[in-house]
Amino acid sequence: MKNKKNYYIKTNRIFNTFRQYGWIITVLVAIGGLWEPKLGLIVVFIMAGLIATSFFGGRYWCGNICPHGSLFDKIILPISANKKIPDFIKSKTFIIAFFLFFMFNFIRKIITISQHWGTYDIFDKVGALFSNTYLMVLIVGGALAIFVNSRTWCQFCPMGTMQKISHAFGKFLGVAKKTEKKVTISNKDKCLNCGKCSKVCPFQLTPYLEFSDKNQFDNVNCIKCNTCVENCPVKILSLEKEKLAS
Ligand code: SF4
Numbered sequence: 001m002k003n004k005k006n007y008y009i010k011t012n013r014i015f016n017t018f019r020q021y022g023w024i025i026t027v028l029v030a031i032g033g034l035w036e037p038k039l040g041l042i043v044v045f046i047m048a049g050l051i052a053t054s055f056f057g058g059r060y061w062c063g064n065i066c067p068h069g070s071l072f073d074k075i076i077l078p079i080s081a082n083k084k085i086p087d088f089i090k091s092k093t094f095i096i097a098f099f100l101f102f103m104f105n106f107i108r109k110i111i112t113i114s115q116h117w118g119t120y121d122i123f124d125k126v127g128a129l130f131s132n133t134y135l136m137v138l139i140v141g142g143a144l145a146i147f148v149n150s151r152t153w154c155q156f157c158p159m160g161t162m163q164k165i166s167h168a169f170g171k172f173l174g175v176a177k178k179t180e181k182k183v184t185i186s187n188k189d190k191c192l193n194c195g196k197c198s199k200v201c202p203f204q205l206t207p208y209l210e211f212s213d214k215n216q217f218d219n220v221n222c223i224k225c226n227t228c229v230e231n232c233p234v235k236i237l238s239l240e241k242e243k244l245a246s
């Protein structure tokens, strides 16, 4: 990859209505939770949503619904350094180590909180745990977004890892194969090899180098955000389900 310094393009990301304003939920839960801990209970529904959607469609949540993703792409991207995401942050070793570290701490705190089970305090305690976690992601993920790349945190986000686990179950049971949409190229011969699909990709993936013999991009980290689809100069990309007959 030549000229890495200016390789990635800071293009507008694609926003549905929820993603346009989802960042408000992040601020509400992370900051508002300091005064009203029960706001953190919203995160329980967010976790249920991301586990369910990933079972059927991979990391769709990250590119279309995630409130933190909305914050990173809508609010922070304009001031982001937009640098190359360091390879070690994307490595399996780092992702697994961070996931285990996160889960160990999370479960340890849940066990402590469980002493309040059966009292009204439990809602405040659990809510505070989630809202503090949201605040931590806002601070750490936000700093990485400003100084490195808007989606740096997402490379090792434990919720992203949980989605990959849920997606693996969906694939194992043969469900995701029928329901998941993937970036699809209509005709490989028309590809200019310009790399723009990679240059605009929030995760710095390389769809044009990885299309399968079914003309699909199978990378488990694709967040189905449509940015490459909208930016391909010859409009040969789309998000499609796998054609099982082909
Ligand atoms: S942006 Fe389109 S034409 Fe360019 S490399 Fe990607 S798929 Fe090919």
Ligand code: SF4
Pocket (backbone or CB within 6 Å): 063, 183, 197, 200, 201, 202, 203, 204, 205, 207, 217, 221, 222, 223, 224, 225, 226, 227, 228, 229
């Ligand atoms: S490959 Fe395309 S759809 Fe997937 S994350 Fe990158 S820009 Fe989004």
